[in-house]
Amino acid sequence: xxxxxxxxxxxxxxxxxxxxxxxxxxxxxxxxxxxxxxxxxxxxxxxxxxxxxxxxxxxxxxxxxxxxxxxxxxxxxxxxxxxxxxxxxxxxxxxxxxxxxxxxxxxxxxxxxxxxxxxxxxxxxxxxxxxxxxxxxxxxxxxxxxxxxxxxxxxxxxxxxxxxxxxxxxxxxxxxxxxxxxxxxxxxxxxxxxxxxxxxxxxxxxxxxxxxxxxxxxxxxxxxxxxxxxxxxxxxxxxxxxxxxxxxxxxxxxxxxxxxxxxxxxxxxxxxxxxxxxxxxxxxxxxxxxxxxxxxxx
Amino acid sequence: xxxxxxxxxxxxxxxxxxxxxxxxxxxxxxxxxxxxxxxxxxxxxxxxxxxxxxxxxxxxxxxxxxxxxxxxxxxxxxxxxxxxxxxxxxxxxxxxxxxxxxxxxxxxxxxxxxxxxxxxxxxxxxxxxxxxxxxxxxxxxxxxxxxxxxxxxxxxxxxxxxxxxxxxxxxxxxxxxxxxxxxxxxxxxxxxxxxxxxxxxxxxxxxxxxxxxxxxxxxxxxxxxxxxxxxxxxxxxxxxxxxxxxxxxxxxxxxxxxxxxxxxxxxxxxxxxxxxxxxxxxxxxxxxxxxxxxxxxxxxxxxxxxxxxxxxxxxxxxxxxxxxxxxxxxxxxxxxxxxxxxxxxxxxxxxxxxxxxxxxxxxxxxxxxxxxxxx
Amino acid sequence: xxxxxxxxxxxxxxxxxxxxxxxxxxxxxxxxxxxxxxxxxxxxxxxxxxxxxxxxxxxxxxxxxxxxxxxxxxxxxxxxxxxxxxxxxxxxxxxxxxxxxxxxxxxxxxxxxxxxxxxxxxxxxxxxxxxxxxxxxxxxxxxxxxxxxxxxxxxxxxxxxxxxxxxxxxxxxxxxxxxxxxxxxxxxxxxxxxxxxxxxxxxxxxxxxxxxxxxxxxxxxxxxxxxxxxxxxxxxxxxxxxxxxxxxxxxxxxxxxxxxxxxxxxxxxxxxxxxxxxxxxxxxxx
Numbered sequence: 001x002x003x004x005x006x007x008x009x010x011x012x013x014x015x016x017x018x019x020x021x022x023x024x025x026x027x028x029x030x031x032x033x034x035x036x037x038x039x040x041x042x043x044x045x046x047x048x049x050x051x052x053x054x055x056x057x058x059x060x061x062x063x064x065x066x067x068x069x070x071x072x073x074x075x076x077x078x079x080x081x082x083x084x085x086x087x088x089x090x091x092x093x094x095x096x097x098x099x100x101x102x103x104x105x106x107x108x109x110x111x112x113x114x115x116x117x118x119x120x121x122x123x124x125x126x127x128x129x130x131x132x133x134x135x136x137x138x139x140x141x142x143x144x145x146x147x148x149x150x151x152x153x154x155x156x157x158x159x160x161x162x163x164x165x166x167x168x169x170x171x172x173x174x175x176x177x178x179x180x181x182x183x184x185x186x187x188x189x190x191x192x193x194x195x196x197x198x199x200x201x202x203x204x205x206x207x208x209x210x211x212x213x214x215x216x217x218x219x220x221x222x223x224x225x226x227x228x229x230x231x232x233x234x235x236x237x238x239x240x241x242x243x244x245x246x247x248x249x250x251x252x253x254x255x256x257x258x259x260x261x262x263x264x265x266x267x268x269x270x271x272x273x274x275x276x277x278x279x280x281x282x283x284x285x286x287x288x289x290x291x292x293x294x295x296x297x298x
Numbered sequence: 299x300x301x302x303x304x305x306x307x308x309x310x311x312x313x314x315x316x317x318x319x320x321x322x323x324x325x326x327x328x329x330x331x332x333x334x335x336x337x338x339x340x341x342x343x344x345x346x347x348x349x350x351x352x353x354x355x356x357x358x359x360x361x362x363x364x365x366x367x368x369x370x371x372x373x374x375x376x377x378x379x380x381x382x383x384x385x386x387x388x389x390x391x392x393x394x395x396x397x398x399x400x401x402x403x404x405x406x407x408x409x410x411x412x413x414x415x416x417x418x419x420x421x422x423x424x425x426x427x428x429x430x431x432x433x434x435x436x437x438x439x440x441x442x443x444x445x446x447x448x449x450x451x452x453x454x455x456x457x458x459x460x461x462x463x464x465x466x467x468x469x470x471x472x473x474x475x476x477x478x479x480x481x482x483x484x485x486x487x488x489x490x491x492x493x494x495x496x497x498x499x500x501x502x503x504x505x506x507x508x509x510x511x512x513x514x515x516x517x518x519x520x521x522x523x524x525x526x527x528x529x530x531x532x533x534x535x536x537x538x539x540x541x542x543x544x545x546x547x548x549x550x551x552x553x554x555x556x557x558x559x560x561x562x563x564x565x566x567x568x569x570x571x572x573x574x575x576x577x578x579x580x581x582x583x584x585x586x587x588x589x590x591x592x593x594x595x596x597x598x599x600x601x602x603x604x605x606x607x608x609x610x611x612x613x614x615x616x617x618x619x620x621x622x623x624x625x626x627x628x629x630x631x632x633x634x635x636x637x638x639x640x641x642x643x644x645x646x647x648x649x650x651x652x653x654x655x656x657x658x659x660x661x662x663x664x665x666x667x668x669x670x671x672x673x
Numbered sequence: 674x675x676x677x678x679x680x681x682x683x684x685x686x687x688x689x690x691x692x693x694x695x696x697x698x699x700x701x702x703x704x705x706x707x708x709x710x711x712x713x714x715x716x717x718x719x720x721x722x723x724x725x726x727x728x729x730x731x732x733x734x735x736x737x738x739x740x741x742x743x744x745x746x747x748x749x750x751x752x753x754x755x756x757x758x759x760x761x762x763x764x765x766x767x768x769x770x771x772x773x774x775x776x777x778x779x780x781x782x783x784x785x786x787x788x789x790x791x792x793x794x795x796x797x798x799x800x801x802x803x804x805x806x807x808x809x810x811x812x813x814x815x816x817x818x819x820x821x822x823x824x825x826x827x828x829x830x831x832x833x834x835x836x837x838x839x840x841x842x843x844x845x846x847x848x849x850x851x852x853x854x855x856x857x858x859x860x861x862x863x864x865x866x867x868x869x870x871x872x873x874x875x876x877x878x879x880x881x882x883x884x885x886x887x888x889x890x891x892x893x894x895x896x897x898x899x900x901x902x903x904x905x906x907x908x909x910x911x912x913x914x915x916x917x918x919x920x921x922x923x924x925x926x927x928x929x930x931x932x933x934x935x936x937x938x939x940x941x942x943x944x945x946x947x948x949x950x951x952x953x954x955x956x957x958x959x
Contacts, residue, residue: 013804016734026893032909035760035761035764035765035769035866037861038761038762038764038765039765039769041758041761041762041765042761042762042765042766043905045762046781047760048834048836049781049784051795051796051799052791052793052794052795052796052798052799052834053752053784053787053792053794053795055795055796055798055799055805056791056792056794056795056798059798059929062867108690108691108694109687109691109892111686111690111691112687112688112690112691112692114684114687115684115685115687115688115689115691116688118681118684119681119684119687119688120681121681121685121688121874123685123692124688124814126692127691127695130692130695130696130699130700131691131692131695133693133699133700133703134699134885136939136941136943137891137895137923137936138891138892138893138894138895138896138935138939139882139892140895140896140897140912140915140932140935141706141895141932141935141936142702144706144915144919144928144929145699145702145703145705145706145932146698146702146933147697147919148706148709148720148925148929149701149704149705152705165698167694168694168698169694171694175691200683205817216833222786223750225786226786227705229786229787229788229789231789231790231898232898236919243761246788246790249790249794250789250790251787253790253794253797253902254901256685261794265788265791265794265795268787268788268789268791269787269791272783272786272787272788273783273786273787275786276782276783276786277779277783280779280782289802
């Protein structure tokens with residue numbers, strides 16, 4: 001990075017920055033000055049981020065069927081949801097699929113993470129590539145490919161195909177997250193434990209796992225939420241009867257919306273928010289330093 | 299000291315590669331052997347409860363009370379799925395999904411039957427089938443299903459133009475050209491249906507409704523392209539588009555109009571016409587896929603749906619006529635204020651039906667429709 | 674056998690289930706897509722292997738090329754807008770967030786774990802002709818011909834909304850890691866915050882920007898929800914065509930060819946991009 005000297009021209013500089021001359025003179029305290037423009041953008045950003053969520057939540061309590069005129073507060077759409085066997089069945093399906101994908105992907109992903117970080121073999125490079133591709137593949141491509149694969153082997157689209165597809169795509173996420181954590185671990189601690197007489201299994205159980213499990217738990221919750229909300233992949237690989245909630249929402253949006261979709265949407269929002277807050281807060285609660293947000297710092 | 303065999307990296311690599319190849323080869327199966335028409339299951343189906351009903355239909359096409367009544371009377375559940383198009387329905391069927399009762403349109407009955415994908419239905423086991431076949435000669439031996447051996451007619455409908463009287467006036471000219479309307483700029487919709495859109499263009503240009511000729515299709519594409527500037531969207535949800543106020547002018551199905559008129563706060567706002575160049579007609583039917591797991595329940599369901607009281611409930615709910623003797627009066631009464639929406643068996647005689655095409659023709663039509671949709 | 678070799682064996686074994694799973698359910702699936710791009714459909718519309726170039730030829734027609742180009746334009750625009758928004762936001766949080774920093778980041782992240790469809794549907798409701806936003810605009814005198822939905826802008830906006838978190842987070846991470854004294858030095862040298870930003874901050878955080886660009890552009894290219902819910906007939910993207918060919922349009926080989934084209938396009942973009950960034954970091958290291 002090259003640094004050139006330049007004589008700042010007062011008028012031009014302050015005009016460009018949109019700040020007053022008075023402020024510009026305070027040298028060294030540029031850190032304290034809040035950039036007004038950026039703050040405004042940030043505020044607007046947060047408002048726009050939550051606006052559609054607010055709209056969905058507010059209209060889920062609407063007394064009228066309308067999606068544009070708010071009439072009054074009512075719980076009727078929530079009641080309609082809970083009375084609708086199909087919808088509650090779908091909710092159960094979504095939860096089931098998310099749970100299976102979570103367990104499968106965390107187990108396989110953890111194994112992959114260890115293997116990728118610690119194995120000194122050429123397979124590691126290949127495995128690394130294979131594992132990363134889903135992350136940069138648009139979901140529609142994964143969905144299409146999965147659909148073609150299942151149809152090719154005469155596997156009827158249903159719960160199984162949905163679970164397989166969601167697990168496949170989740171493995172990549174989990175591996176990336178856990179790999180960072182594994183890389184932080186010091187293998188010598190395990191070696192030390194084994195030198196002290198522990199078997200490999202005991203070393204893993206007593207040393208490695210306790211260090212790993214907050215990250216595994218966080219990534220498990222993350223994956224659960226991601227799969228629970230997933231739409232595109234589910235749309236391509238879902239079958240007749242157990243349809244996950246996101247696919248039902250899509251059908252309702254496309255073919256005549258019933259306002260109870262707003263209630264369903266709100267419930268899903270609340271569930272996801274609770275889950276993700278849990279994922280962020282849990283590591284701290286469990287006494288580990290740092291929050292789950294470390295997961296996002298690559 | 300023996301050396302324990304260990305898995306070399308090369309071995310692992312090979313294993314992974316082999317399994318990928320194997321699955322690849324295995325998956326080739328479904329796409330390689332073109333199976334001849336599937337052999338029909340030998341056993342005859344009789345109406346009896348053999349499990350829950352897996353029901354696959356357009357959304358909102360049957361009165362919910364009717365479905366509830368079936369569940370209560372026979373003690374079974376109805377597992378509902380919806381499709382958004384006939385192709386979507388066929389896609390799910392082809393993907394191996396197993397439904398008990400489906401609602402294909404006429405040409406799809408012909409297609410599915412050709413591939414032996416429909417159970418034959420013996421009319422004599424249905425108590426209420428006589429109400430159709432003894433009175434409606436047309437359905438005794440329709441073009442799409444000889445002797446109606448694999449399907450029972452459900453509804454009839456035709457396609458026309460629907461509009462908002464308060465925005466565009468009480469009367470339009472009675473032609474498909476009405477869709478080209480300056481006032482309705484930005485509020486015009488076409489159905490998202492290849493046959494309907496291409497058919498409309500064909501009728502307007504005086505061509506065969508089902509043409510797959512390259513030059514014809516080019517003309518049709520150009521004609522509809524001239525409508526694009528006015529077009530808000532392609533959407534088969536004419537019902538909601540009209541009710542929400544998004545649509546002032548739309549290609550529409552007759553029965554949906556009837557439904558709009560009942561749901562609307564002010565029915566006098568809406569109107570429908572059957573253009574003089576021709577109104578495509580169609581029939582939706584009940585059919586039982588040959589891989590159905592509960593065909594007995596399906597037969598019971600069809601028989602139940604054909605009971606006059608249920609037919610009447612459905613007619614009132616969806617506004618489409620059903621060719622069941624004894625229910626005509628209900629339909630006539632319903633349609634009295636809006637005669638333009640009425641569909642009778644005579645309309646069917648006009649023979650403006652969408653027919654099936656061979657592979658290449660279908661491709662040509664699909665290509666034309668994509669060109670229309672992309673613009 | 675030495676314990677080191679034993680460990681190595683163990684770790685290599687651990688690679689097996691994951692690699693196997695991914696090869697079977699992902700790699701072979703992608704290979705199938707490529708293979709079926711050369712296929713055809715039979716009488717009932719079922720896909721069959723073949724060796725025809727019809728599908729590829731079909732895609733090279735102007736109709737499809739137009740959609741591909743449009744998708745590129747939308748995705749690039751969305752990525753650029755994401756960059757323009759993410760920097761101020763990440764900057765404010767990283768350097769002025771204080772002890773609320775983590776909470777603010779959490780507040781950004783949380784909506785993205787809520788259902789994407791539901792949030793897009795929320796926008797559709799808000800921006801519809803009879804919705805809150807349009808009503809207000811009409812009150813303010815905007816002509817009734819103007820509409821937000823069914824425009825390219827709405828689709829790009831939808832893409833930005835859907836993927837912006839993938840830009841904000843990496844940029845934020847980079848900004849956080851950046852040495853604050855660099856900015857101070859820049860201020861001393863340049864005086865203008867804007868110039869400091871452009872010549873100091875941006876280059877220092879470009880790793881985050883690069884990550885964000887990849888994470889936004891790639892999924893945006895395959896998106897079809899935004900165009901479907903917020904766009905009109907003139908705003909179709911590749912994803913919409915692909916979806917159509919697999920469901921309503923029923924032409925799997927053509928859909929496979931389209932999917933393969935999308936994959937190839939993204940691979941090409943990634944390669945060009947990686948080469949550029951590699952070159953960049955080589956230069957920076959000098």
